[in-house]
Amino acid sequence: MERLLNYGYIKSEKVKKAILKVPREEFIPPENKQYAYIDQPLPIGKGQTISAPHMVAIICEKLALKKGMQVLEIGTGFGYNAAVVSEIIGPKGHVYTIERIEKLKNIAEQNLKRTGYSDNVTIIYGDGTKGYEEKSPYDRVYATASAPKIPEPLKKQLKIGGRLLTPIGLDTSVQELLCLSRVGEDDYKSYNLGGVVFVPMIGEHGWPE
Numbered sequence: 001m002e003r004l005l006n007y008g009y010i011k012s013e014k015v016k017k018a019i020l021k022v023p024r025e026e027f028i029p030p031e032n033k034q035y036a037y038i039d040q041p042l043p044i045g046k047g048q049t050i051s052a053p054h055m056v057a058i059i060c061e062k063l064a065l066k067k068g069m070q071v072l073e074i075g076t077g078f079g080y081n082a083a084v085v086s087e088i089i090g091p092k093g094h095v096y097t098i099e100r101i102e103k104l105k106n107i108a109e110q111n112l113k114r115t116g117y118s119d120n121v122t123i124i125y126g127d128g129t130k131g132y133e134e135k136s137p138y139d140r141v142y143a144t145a146s147a148p149k150i151p152e153p154l155k156k157q158l159k160i161g162g163r164l165l166t167p168i169g170l171d172t173s174v175q176e177l178l179c180l181s182r183v184g185e186d187d188y189k190s191y192n193l194g195g196v197v198f199v200p201m202i203g204e205h206g207w208p209e
């Protein structure tokens, strides 16, 4: 926590409180639990990772989350980032999170239930590059996997005035975190938050399998 504060990754009290409250060790496989509070990504199986705490802090800060927001996440993993977002947006908010690997989706479901977040986080098994139109439009959309360009359905499922955060890469290793605001029906403004490393977003509007 000190590192996240000292390096300026955590800027607000609400993000600090949420990261302190969500037990990260509950979202990590047994063999790696001792590393839960080290600031690095950790393997969760199937070639995927739980994001490093500083990356979760950056995402939560840049999303400028508020109580009651409706949020879409692409890439549930073991459910940690979704739990932190849920903690910030509170019981009137809701996180819809999409995971394409069934085994991870099932473990995330157990993790979120055990830690008390399952009422406010819904996991969808499928291709997140298509978004989740059923509950759109969203106040916030974010992805924890990197696509070659922003998937068009995610842009369309964002509210006007909403914000989208996603890593984008020309290949799977060189990536930048993009922040996109929807300012009108077909009007978006974007800015680049700098270099990041995420696993690939695989799907119809992402990388091929």
Ligand code: SAM
Pocket (backbone or CB within 6 Å): 048, 049, 050, 051, 074, 075, 076, 077, 078, 079, 080, 081, 082, 098, 099, 100, 101, 104, 126, 127, 128, 129, 144, 145, 198, 199, 200, 201, 202, 203, 206
């Ligand atoms: N949000 C996670 C956390 O809390 O640490 C991070 C998960 S990991 C960095 C990214 C996840 O995105 C992986 O579990 C991967 O299977 C998933 N993923 C990749 N492409 C996807 C897609 N098209 N739809 C849904 N999930 C996808």
